[in-house]
Structure formats: structure tokens, C-alpha cells
Amino acid sequence: MRNVTRTLRVSVATVAALAAVTATVTACGSDDKGSSSSTTTVSAAAAAPAPTAEALQSVLTAFADPAKPAADKAKLVVDGDKRLGNIETMNQGLAHYQVTFAVGEIKQDGTKADAKVAVTSPHGTMPDVPMAFQYSDGAWKLADAGACTVLGMARAACQ
Incomplete structure (x- = not known):
């Protein structure tokens, strides 16, 4: 029972400390003494520019280009290094095979x-x-699921 009480006290103290920090940050929202205080929220969507069809199509085209080395293609995928073997298999399969992409409707969430x-x-x-x-390292890249979709079509399926 003693441990439960101690844990509860620590939890209450943690919540109180977070509330105090939040109140302090909110109060610092404006230096203008004549206006009411305001807060600014920086969202993930603000940090990621809206993807264009051309930009996403460029990623797909480069990813499916059999002349591009697998190591270069891995950089087009979030955590792409774990897909190097699949990408090499895809490159071999696409050696004499042309694939093109046309990006249509895009829905962004952060x-x-x-x-x-x-x-x-x-x-x-x-x-x-x-x-x-996914927007990563300052660029739109294939998410792992997107890369696996393309790799699956090229008979280099993710496992």
C-alpha cells in the first residue's frame, strides 16, 4: 500500500509540474501588453510542405529506374537500408522492363x-x-509500405 501511495504522489506531482510548465508557456505567448495572450502551436503539417504530384511521381520514377543503384534508391525510402536486398532484386527484374507512374489524388496528414x-x-x-x-530528412520519400507496394509488383516482396 505504501508503494501505491508513493507512486500516486509522484504521479500527482508530475501532473502538477506539467500544468505549471504549460501555464508558463501559454502566458509567454505575447509581448504586447495591450493584447490578450495567445499561443502558437507548431504542428507536424506546418513542418512538412504539401506534397505535389510531380514530387511524388519523381520519387516513384527514380525508385523504379533499373539503372539507379540500390543504395541510391534506398535513400528514397524511409529506413530504406533495410530494403536493400529487395531493391537489388527489383533492379534485376526491371532491367528490361519499363514502368511509369501517374500520381493522382493526394491526402496529407502531417x-x-x-x-x-x-x-x-x-x-x-x-x-x-x-x-x-512520408516527409523525412527534408524531402518526401516512400514510406516503407509504399516501397513494399512497388517491390511487390516487381516480385521483390517485403517480408
């Missing part, structure tokens, strides 16, 4: 974006393929 992509190959076009992207 540093993540989902797009509907038309994928065209010698076998035809697959419309509205869902593709996931």
Missing part, C-alpha cells in the same frame, strides 16, 4: 501522405494503386 497512383507497365495500367509517402 508528415504522411497517401496518394492514388496509376501504374503503367507493358501489361497495362493499374489505376488507383494506394501508395504511402
